[in-house]
Amino acid sequence: MALIVQKYGGTSVGSIERIQAVAERVKRWRDQGDQVVVVVSAMSGETDRLIKLAKQLQERPEPRELDVLLSTGEQVTIALLSMALTAQGCPARSYTGAQVHILTDSAHNKARIRDIDAARVRADLEAGRVVVVAGFQGIDEQGDITTLGRGGSDTSAVAIAAALKADECQIYTDVDGVYTTDPRVEPKARKLDRITFEEMLEMASLGSKVLQIRSVEFAGKYRVPLRVLSSFEEGEGTLISFEDNDVEDAKISGIAFSRDEAKLTVLGVPDQPGVAHRILGPIAEANIEVDMIVQNVGADESTTDFTFTVHRNDYAPALEILQRTANELGARQVTGDASIVKISLVGVGMRSHAGIASRMFASLAKEGINIRMISTSEIKISVVVDEKYLELGVRTLHDAFGLGQPATA
Incomplete structure (x- = not known):
């Protein structure tokens, strides 16, 4: 007997018919003797509908009340799925x-899980029940409802799997696994049979929408076997595992990209110790995450130009904060650009293969794609380019590194 945690996304539970189909799948697992915990998202489109309602009343909804509102989406799904399971015996x-x-x-709208009390879930499992848990949400020490941010149901599922020491956490979604890149952008994208936690962590952090980054962090930290599967067709999906001896065979495992990028630059900042903290400190205090950072020598030796990227949703508040900071520092000018994207190569094989960056840059240059920013780590290279070049850039790199070809044995 295995203990399985399954997570179903919004499209998987987007109608009564789909909820019934999920119930049939869950029942098959239970009928073969497994204990099953199901974590679900709100029905597709429901969270967007609730946000739209809130914004009709407040342009920037009060975070605590927004969490109270958004948490109702998953509450509808858990009740309906439980009814569907009961109706099927x-x-x-x-x-x-x-x-x-x-x-x-x-941290309302972006809360992080600290602990889970699994006793109630275990008691129900021992009594032979399927447990259906609302993803994306929790409660803080003050008793206030919190939500985990977009994709938070993935994190809920993995955290529950870790707390229960589950045999496997299965993420059911509208795709049948993890691909070398988004098939909607590059039709020649290939499904991966397996990918390492490290690579998946980079893919998630760099814009891949298959899994939320925190869910991969949890899975890696607590060694939870993680598998991505389709809700709509049978298959083995993609296993996310620990690094094995075959990783050197593949230089690049995939290409991630993010459309939700914005770039901010403060020009003519006095070049003195502590200036980076004075610029980014207020941004961090506003709970805005900064991604890529570049600091250059300014127009004269006594100043510097400081550039960083944020999520596009945070662009307006970050720009407002940066303009205040620039005035305090006596900087020359603040500029911004919300029409950029980030494209990234990911692969643990980079550690043992030279020349990846030069091939990437040459391939983009051949297509006339100008690189605005560059960031690297051991297993990834990211570039910022103009938004209009996203699809061309992804397809160019996918071909340049042969990612559409079958994996070699």
């Missing part, structure tokens, strides 16, 4: 994040 019980005490910090 499979005992089930639903729980909100608060009811199973998914304890988080108090």
